[in-house]
Amino acid sequence: MKLQKFTDTEKRQLKKIAMENVLVHWASNEDLAKEPKIFTAGEGCYVYDIHGNKYLDSFSSLITSIFGHGRDEMKQAIMEQMDKIAFFPNYHDSFTIPQIKLAEKLAEIMPGDLDVSFFVSSGSEANETALKMARQYHWANGEPHRYKVIARRYSYHGTTLGATSYTGFSALRQCVEPLLPGALFTHPVSCHDCELGLDPSNCNMTCLKMLEKMIVWENPETISAMIMDPIPGSNFGYPIPPDGYLQGVRDICDKYGILLIFDEVQTGFGKTGKWFACENWDVTPDMMSVSKALTAGYLPLSVTMTTKKIASVFNKEPGSEFRSGGTYGGHPLSCAVALATIEIMEKEKVVEQAAETGAYLKAELEKLYKYKIVGDIRGMGMIWAIELMADRETRTKLDPSLNVGTFIRDWCWDNGMILRNNGNSLVAAPALVMTREEVDIMVGKINESISAAMKHFHFD
Numbered sequence: 001m002k003l004q005k006f007t008d009t010e011k012r013q014l015k016k017i018a019m020e021n022v023l024v025h026w027a028s029n030e031d032l033a034k035e036p037k038i039f040t041a042g043e044g045c046y047v048y049d050i051h052g053n054k055y056l057d058s059f060s061s062l063i064t065s066i067f068g069h070g071r072d073e074m075k076q077a078i079m080e081q082m083d084k085i086a087f088f089p090n091y092h093d094s095f096t097i098p099q100i101k102l103a104e105k106l107a108e109i110m111p112g113d114l115d116v117s118f119f120v121s122s123g124s125e126a127n128e129t130a131l132k133m134a135r136q137y138h139w140a141n142g143e144p145h146r147y148k149v150i151a152r153r154y155s156y157h158g159t160t161l162g163a164t165s166y167t168g169f170s171a172l173r174q175c176v177e178p179l180l181p182g183a184l185f186t187h188p189v190s191c192h193d194c195e196l197g198l199d200p201s202n203c204n205m206t207c208l209k210m211l212e213k214m215i216v217w218e219n220p221e222t223i224s225a226m227i228m229d230p231i232p233g234s235n236f237g238y239p240i241p242p243d244g245y246l247q248g249v250r251d252i253c254d255k256y257g258i259l260l261i262f263d264e265v266q267t268g269f270g271k272t273g274k275w276f277a278c279e280n281w282d283v284t285p286d287m288m289s290v291s292k293a294l295t296a297g298y299l300p301l302s303v304t305m306t307t308k309k310i311a312s313v314f315n316k317e318p319g320s321e322f323r324s325g326g327t328y329g330g331h332p333l334s335c336a337v338a339l340a341t342i343e344i345m346e347k348e349k350v351v352e353q354a355a356e357t358g359a360y361l362k363a364e365l366e367k368l369y370k371y372k373i374v375g376d377i378r379g380m381g382m383i384w385a386i387e388l389m390a391d392r393e394t395r396t397k398l399d400p401s402l403n404v405g406t407f408i409r410d411w412c413w414d415n416g417m418i419l420r421n422n423g424n425s426l427v428a429a430p431a432l433v434m435t436r437e438e439v440d441i442m443v444g445k446i447n448e449s450i451s452a453a454m455k456h457f458h459f460d
């Protein structure tokens, strides 16, 4: 790893350009006003900023860098493919070798009969593609009136207009409404804070009954697909569904001819201690979107996986083709990197490692219950959320205006660790290869930061 040095003038200039010439994704004007953060190097689970400060990354570069930074194999995979052909589109009737090999490998590792790949570049596009594929599938089968899509409140499916239409966060929707027609929202499954106010020990999964009622009321023949993340993401604090829920959704979708799409953009590739989150409950969808860890963060790539049964509708005769695509979808360099990612995962048993380190991480995080403001600790494998509360016993929420989560995040940044917070929910979702020593450092810093918050806000 090379650590570049910058003069004060260069730093000032870079920051000025960043502020004036870049609209950063999901910007926080409040944080930008303090100072834009510029990263220049990475090694393992650590990254370095323009001042040479070193940070342990507990959010694995937006939950992508499952091996951390600086793996030679990835560099090598890119260089080897560069020497052959850097780019040719997966378009019309053309393929490159890495696309074909990756499709073969994905068919092998995907659950059930998800054997067919459609390559795009981002998680949003993979979801958007799945939704278009569902629509065209029904259209081809003589059911063009199946246009509605069921999604869940508080699930995030991406940033494109289509993906935003089925994303259950009102703050992301309201500034671009009206969105696509036919988006139907059902309950999130967050049993710790049930929307229906029910007790999970005796609710008989009323949320599933409500889902079915909605489908019947809407007329099932108007619904094309249901999109859901088996475990909702970091911004909803990883609520784990109760056993039987995913199977319940699967059964309802089958009953009414609705295609089931699992968005595993965040949870796929080992994060939960299985290759894919849905394998924790042995439920397979009709389509699955994957991205992020697919290339371990080294290059952009995403895939909409589907079954041969669904894909067969699109290769029947001229005119039946799936009418979608993008120039860089399935970029050969990205496919080569994805193949290298899967090879490392298999060779180094990264999924098993994630399950083992995840169990250790869970046990270490649970020690934080010693603080009364640690309300819930939820997650699985290597993706965890810590929800802060005013009082765990009474489950009283913290006053959001106190910004306790942000205080903790800032404390961690000031003390050499990147921590993601969503309000009063803290996230620990590090690289899958994080060592136990690094887990100790990470949890140690979360511990110290909560302790600092207890003092700062006089919670003791």
Ligand SMILES: Cc1ncc(COP(=O)(O)O)c(C=O)c1O
Pocket (backbone or CB within 6 Å): 122, 123, 124, 125, 127, 156, 157, 158, 159, 229, 233, 263, 264, 265, 266, 267, 291, 292
């Ligand atoms: C569950 C889920 N779906 C979709 C997306 C969108 O992926 P991308 O940002 O690559 O478009 C994300 C991104 O965070 C995600 O977590």
